[in-house]
Amino acid sequence: MGGFCLVNARNHSAISRSSRRHRSGTGRNTSGCPRQYPQAPEAPVTPTPATPSRHASFCLNGKPVGIGNADPNRTLLEALRDAGLTGAKEGCNEGDCGACAVVVSLPDADGIPRWRSVNSCILPLAAMAGREVRTVEGLAMDRPDPAPDRSESRECPASLHPIQSALVRHHGSQCGYCTPGIVMSLVEACHRRDLATEEDLAEQLAGNLCRCTGYRSIRAAAIEALEAARRGCGLVPAPAPSSLPLVAPEAPDGGFFHPEDLRSLFAIRERFPAARWVAGGTDLGPEITRKFHRFEALVSLEHVRELAELRATPDAWHIGAAVPLTVLAERLAGELPEVDAMIRGFGSRQIRNRATLGGNLATASPVACAATLLLAMDARLVLASATGERVVGIDEFFTGYRTTVLRPD
Ligand SMILES: Cc1cc2nc3c(=O)[nH]c(=O)nc-3n(C[C@H](O)[C@H](O)[C@H](O)COP(=O)(O)OP(=O)(O)OC[C@H]3O[C@@H](n4cnc5c(N)ncnc54)[C@H](O)[C@@H]3O)c2cc1C
Ligand code: FES
Ligand code: FES
Incomplete structure (x- = not known):
């Protein structure tokens, strides 16, 4: 196996390739939100009024x-x-x-x-x-647009999102406390290209705990909703x-x-x-x-261009410290099965969609998953600050319980 180079940072690294952030391709309405969505029937109450020119x-x-x-x-x-x-x-x-x-x-x-x-x-x-x-x-709002005939058809009843109607049909909710979270997790599932097996589905729902319904009916509803999604019901691209x-x-x-x-x-x-x-x-x-x-x-760190880098050279993978684990798994596409296995066992889908290798290493937690694997792969870390860059082996990175060679500068 080739060398494995993790670009990590507290005061970060200097890889130069431009970010993969997707900035083009969708029209805008005057509010700055993407135009392709129909407006919600009612405006949600906002925490504070938006003043886009000055405030976030x-x-x-x-x-x-x-x-x-x-x-x-x-x-x-x-x-x-x-x-x-x-x-x-x-x-x-x-x-x-x-x-x-x-x-x-x-x-x-x-x-x-x-x-x-x-x-x-x-x-x-x-x-x-x-x-x-x-x-x-x-x-x-997640109705195919424009396709009123389809959204009113038997396959895509108009009143509920296909995931919600499948949960109703399969009695997939009792007290309902977990249900909105399960619905949103399945919204992601409907848009995934890499969700192919029942095991993948179980993994998708592993971070959604239901204490009273039982997962059999939820799974049956999920399978039905995924089939509806394949026909295009309720799907609007992000x-x-x-x-x-x-x-x-x-x-x-x-x-x-x-x-x-x-x-x-x-x-x-x-x-x-x-x-x-x-x-x-x-x-x-x-x-x-x-x-x-x-x-x-x-x-x-999530918008820092250099930390979003993810690229392969002939002898190494260069992984930006702020790349989410889900993105890393997609990009590696099974090329490093050990990394794949680590990511599949990591937290839940919701956690992997946000968690990064940089954050995992910086915590220097003895229970963090990435360190053992990276040690076995002989990874190198590029640490950078305003004053320059250092490259250290992963075996030199940890200095004790929750301590590392990262410097405060
Ligand atoms: C429900 C749940 C399940 C979890 N399951 C697992 C698991 O299975 N395995 C596991 O290992 N962990 C697990 N975790 C812990 C956590 O998800 C991981 O440690 C994750 O990798 C942290 O990454 P992050 O980007 O979210 O870090 P953040 O929360 O953003 O940051 C963590 C710390 O690192 C610092 N930091 C972040 N990035 C950098 C950087 N580039 N340079 C310097 N400092 C930095 C931050 O200042 C902060 O102190 C779990 C957490 C939760 C809540
Ligand atoms: S309230 Fe439990 S994951 Fe957020
Ligand atoms: S329906 Fe009660 S917790 Fe899931």
């Missing part, structure tokens, strides 16, 4: 929503429920149960936007700046990122930042030395929601 916004069920001066610790779930969108539930509040799942349009390994299910309870609201988020309340600005709320002492390259990342680090970096937020989110840690400044 995201598209919620097709409408722009201002993030305003949101506390960087505020979660997407809190904002949704405060806005009256109570379909997403708070179950565990730490990313385990999937009751809070919504879908977000995120680029796949080819840069094509896809609906990905994520746990809104551990996702900082401000991390959604510029993204398109769909909740269970927004599913009515839109490209909105043209809403990435500007994020900022206060004198901090806020939430969205640098788009390493230079800006290092500049923010210099201004706010105590700022914490956040990639997928699957470790950091529970620090907020379960340990009640309050961060003054958070810096998102």
Whole structure:
């Protein structure tokens, strides 16, 4: 096997290839949200009015929503429920149960936007700046457009999304607490190209815990919904990122930042030395929601071009520290079966859609999955800061329990 080069960073690396972020191809309406969606019948109550030129916004069920001066610790779930969108539930509040799942349009390994299910309870609201988020309340919009005849046909009843009607037909819901999350997880399933077997389906739902219905009826409904999706029922492709600005709320002492390259990342680090970096937020989110840690400044890595790099050279894979595990699995497409196996066993689909290798290594947790595998593969890490770059072997990276050679600069 060829060498394996992981590009990791606290103060990050300098790979130069441009980002795969998909920025083109979808028309815009005047709000900045993608035009291809019919507008929701009613505007959701917004946490704060959007002022796209000065404040961060995201598209919620097709409408722009201002993030305003949101506390960087505020979660997407809190904002949704405060806005009256109570379909997403708070179950565990730490990313385990999937009751809070919504879908977000995120680029796949080819840069094509896809609906990905994520746990809104551990996702900082401000991390959604510029993204398109769909909740269970927004599913009515997911009608083929224009195809009124089809949406009213027997195969695609008009009143419910095909996933919802399949759950009704198969008695796939009892108390209903988990149901919106299961529905949103299945929305992602309907859009996946790589979901082929019942095992894949079980894996898709592994992060959605139901304590009362039993999974047999949910699985039967899911299979029916996937068949309907193959006929095109309820399918609307995920839109490209909105043209809403990435500007994020900022206060004198901090806020939430969205640098788009390493230079800006290092500049923010210099201004706010105590700022914490956040990639997928699957470790950091529970620090907020379960340990009640309050961060003054958070810096998102997910738009940093260099950290989204993912490419192969003849003797190595170069993996950006902020590449989500789902994207990594798609890109490797089985070429490194050991990595595939590690990713398949990692958390749940919702976690893998956000979690990164960089975040996994930086926690230096003894229970983190990636380190053992990367040690076996003899990976090298490229660590970069404003002052330069270092390459270290993975065997030199960890210095003790939750400590690494990463430097604060
Ligand atoms: C329900 C659940 C299930 C999970 N299951 C697993 C599992 O099966 N296996 C496993 O190993 N882990 C698991 N985790 C933990 C977590 O998902 C992983 O550690 C994940 O890889 C973290 O990546 P992230 O991008 O979300 O990190 P974040 O939460 O964004 O960041 C984690 C920490 O790393 C720092 N950081 C992030 N990126 C960088 C970077 N590039 N350079 C320097 N510092 C950085 C952040 O400041 C933060 O301190 C689970 C978590 C949850 C909530
Ligand atoms: S509430 Fe359990 S995963 Fe979010
Ligand atoms: S229907 Fe009650 S938890 Fe699933």
